[in-house]
Amino acid sequence: MNIEPSDVPLPIPGVRLATAAAGIRYRDRDDLVLMELAGNGTCAAVFTRNAFSAAPVQLARAHLRQAMPRYLLINAGNANAGTGRRGLDAARACCEGVARAAGCETVQVLPFSTGVIGEHLPVEPIAAQLPGLVEALSGDAWPAAARAIMTTDTRPKLAARTFQVDGQPVRLTGMAKGAGMIRPDMATLLVFLATDLSATHEVLQAVLAGAVAPSFNSITVDGDTSTNDACVLLASGANPLPPLMDPASPTALALQAAVTDLCMELAAGIVADAEGATKQVAVEVSGALDEAEACRVAYTVAESPLVKTALFAADPNWGRILAAVGRAGVRDLDIQGVRIWLDRVLVVADGGRAPGYREGDGRSVMAQREFAIRVALGRGEAEARILTCDLSCDYVRINAEYRT
Amino acid sequence: MNIEPSDVPLPIPGVRLATAAAGIRYRDRDDLVLMELAGNGTCAAVFTRNAFSAAPVQLARAHLRQAMPRYLLINAGNANAGTGRRGLDAARACCEGVARAAGCETVQVLPFSTGVIGEHLPVEPIAAQLPGLVEALSGDAWPAAARAIMTTDTRPKLAARTFQVDGQPVRLTGMAKGAGMIRPDMATLLVFLATDLSATHEVLQAVLAGAVAPSFNSITVDGDTSTNDACVLLASGANPLPPLMDPASPTALALQAAVTDLCMELAAGIVADAEGATKQVAVEVSGALDEAEACRVAYTVAESPLVKTALFAADPNWGRILAAVGRAGVRDLDIQGVRIWLDRVLVVADGGRAPGYREGDGRSVMAQREFAIRVALGRGEAEARILTCDLSCDYVRINAEYRT
CATH class of the missing domain: 3.10.20.340 (ArgJ beta chain, C-terminal domain)
Structure with a gap:
């Protein structure tokens, strides 16, 4: 099987994105991303093992146990970590805002935050952007989204792969951010991957775990494991190939190889763009x-x-x-x-x-x-x-x- | 019992020191120290647990098993670590030189080195200084010795204590060096302590272990445990008080308290003078x-x-x-x-x-x-x-x- 890197980010049918400037910390740039997953899509995720996991990490874990997500909301500039009960309320309010604007259940929304620890997340400027974000969703916003999730990163990390199964092309695109507080433990800062394949949650989770171990779980900038690490793999199901039910099937193994290859590139990109790094x-x-x-x-x-x-x-x-x-x-x-x-x-x-x-x-x-x-x-x-x-x-x- | 810090370094009867400039790495400063312990004195020591322990550490451990030391030879500028068999030969040659110049057995000399790892120790410039060092031995050379063992230290670390037992004053003086590669494990960079009490090796070793735990073993500059850490406590026996045979005796406990107090000061001095430190x-x-x-x-x-x-x-x-x-x-x-x-x-x-x-x-x-x-x-x-x-x-x- 041939895994082809793609020079341009590949839109993933069944996955749409939009970005906005909520002014959470940064001025004159986007800092908010909404990702939408098709209704028949599936999602796998791994999170930080830092005991002080951030409010969005706690809520995303809880929501994943209750429903398959339809929307991911990501903000940069504020980690909503070390914020206690008020931080959980803020993360939940953001999810409720997405649910209202997009017409889904609150538990179908996963929140992600990255930025300063210990400051309260301003809900209103985020909530004000949500209806516009839902309106603006598009398959082509990966480059804008990869820039919007940056904090001290100096460049976006975005990569894509394509491979063929029985003559049918399969697409895989991912983005990552991270420049400091990096020694991922089961996950890394923020990574969002998507394929157009259809797969059960179990297959997807196995593929993700296999890809994260040699990539994001094998890098260190400063040994400091973040409170907000999260890595998500979406499968939109838009591809006509039959759903992956068995992690040992040839297509699942092909997906495993492609996801691992993509994660290695994104992980190397994080180290190459580490804070102050020259080597x-x-x-x-x-x-x-x-x-x-x-x-x-x-x-x-x-x-x-x-x-x-x-x-x-x-x-x-x-x-x-x-x-x-x-x-x-x-x-x-x-x-x-x-x-x-x-x-x-x-x-x-x-x-x-x-x-x-x-x-x-x-x-x-x-x-x-x-x-x-x-x-x-x-x-x-x-x-x-x-x-x-x-x-x-x-x-x-x-x-x-x-x-x- | 009152432990009194002393503003001036206290000479320890039965312990003499001398310094010289061997030009090992530094120019225009002393970089070599010889310490002499009275013939009836005793010595306790703890060393690094780094698996790549330096040649002088290996040799000092071996000599301590065979005899009670009479002389300690310390050089700054070259760690004689990672130097294999040739490094051991160099350390042994230095000890032989001291034995010849001072008239003792080679195993009665302990070598100590601090400085660059992986370069070969030049024996000849050191050997050339040994007869002069023996000639120059004096009880008053603590300040000169504390300066001669410095590497990236910006100031010498020297401190003294005195306390009374049954109306008889007891003296304790110590010096330390260290500014980087500091997370001691059972010992610290180089520390030399001396008292005029008389004590068995067992009592002295117990006192040293008790003092090192809360002081040198509880500091970290960069988490990097050195290959050359060593901490030595000498008891010259010049004091008329009876020899310490029992680590639980009141005088041994008084010595324990004084040595711990002194080590806390020297350890704090190392952190305060850590490379680039401002806090x-x-x-x-x-x-x-x-x-x-x-x-x-x-x-x-x-x-x-x-x-x-x-x-x-x-x-x-x-x-x-x-x-x-x-x-x-x-x-x-x-x-x-x-x-x-x-x-x-x-x-x-x-x-x-x-x-x-x-x-x-x-x-x-x-x-x-x-x-x-x-x-x-x-x-x-x-x-x-x-x-x-x-x-x-x-x-x-x-x-x-x-x-x-």
Whole structure:
């Protein structure tokens, strides 16, 4: 099967979008998105595991248990997190507004928010835009929507795929936002994916879980898991292919491959646009006893402030990588068996600098915008791959100035 | 019992020091220290648990198992870490040099190094200084030694205490260095403490372990545990008081209290002089089910890049604190029961902003150079207190320029 990236965002029949400027925090730009899913469509979602999950996350979870959604309402600029009961009331009032304007049940509306934590969401300016949003719904508003959900992002993340099943084309389009407070745990900041296939909720949820694990759940900017992470996959059912009922069917597997491929692109786009980032680095750990051990080492390297400042300086300071591996809590680690590469350049072996290593070779690797730090633990067969970025002065400046 | 801080560093009878400039990395300053312990003295030490422990750490551990030390040799500018067999040979050669110059066994010399990881330690310029160092040993060289062990530290950390037992004064003096790669685990960067009491190794080790836990093991600058951490307590035996044989004796408890008090001051000094730091913040967690849970929450808050940049900005951005608590992996955390204060200002209650909280009050607390973030989990009785600092542009600049 051939999965084709699409240069232009593909409208998904059965999914319509609209954007508006509610002035929640930003001026002179759209900050509100309404997405509509066809009546026979289905929806899967994963959310943050932060215990302080935001009001919209709590309400979206509750609504998903009661009904299949018809509308998604997304605002940027205010996270409606840490807002207690009043925050839940505000999220519910927004859903009620959509239900009134669009003629559906309140539980058929899912709310999403991203932005500053701890400030109350202004309901009235949002409610005032809802009738106009319903009027303006269109299949072509993906680019406008991808821009409207941005906060400290410097560019929209939007991508599409197409593949064929029995000669019938299938479409898949997705958008994401996220630039800081990024170490997704079961989900990422805000991601909205849609296909025109028809699928049961169970198939869709399995596909989404499979796609999120190696993509959004394998990136870290600053180790800070957001309160508002959510990733949604819609299936509009507009495609004439028969509904997916079995996650192991060839079409479901094709959808799985395409959704994973799309999520990898969007996740890489989030890291590439991380706050202040100048480098995009894959930390690849192999030879671990189990996957948890591989992940722990990879995250310890990927989140070490000293490794990240060395990445920023393009300095092949492998001592910091070695120190991070050494403190990752691997029981009875035999340091003689650890090897570390920068891309294909062997840097560490036998407990120290590799015999043939030349600093100029390491410097050449690190001068690139994208490269890999590869760690072989020499203990077993398990692997992990985490995508991360550098820690720059701009990260500090952005986060000292901006309220997440 | 009254523990008295001393404004001037107290010479410890039975302990002599000397410094020299070996030009290992720095120019125009001393970078080498020799400490001598009286022949009847004892020594306790704790070291890093980083699996990639440095050559001097490995050798010091081995020597301590074989003999009671007479000399400590400390160099700044080169960590002799990640240097494999050649690094061990270099550390051993330095110890042999001291043994020859001073007339003792090689295993009676403990080596310590701090500085850049992964470069080979130049033995000859160090060996050339050893006879002169032995000649120059003096009880008054603590201030010079505290300066000679500095790397990116901007000021020396030196403190002293005195207390009386049965009318007999007891002296305690200590020095520390450390400014980055600081999240000690069983020990901290380099700390040297000395008392004139006489004590068995067992009593001394118990006193040191008790003092290190709430001081050096409860601070974090960047979460990066060094490869070279070591903390040493010497007892010279010059004091006429009888030797301490029982860790529960009144004099041993008095020593415990004094050593802990001194270590708290030195640990606070390390955080206050952390790379680029402008704030010194205590994260105090209470109401946890057990101490491990309290520590996990405290470290998650203390090491969150978003919390630390908010500290730098003096921005009472409590949403980031709440998000860090929420992602700390506390099982079944009831967020309604969590309360967060800035000093005595209640900021978070009932899952959101506390009713009476005013932003100006939070801003006043955070404008201070020192304050506390207090988190009550409402689950149990366990507590933890971690001292940390902010994450500033200067931290990034220093670590993008300097090779640890």
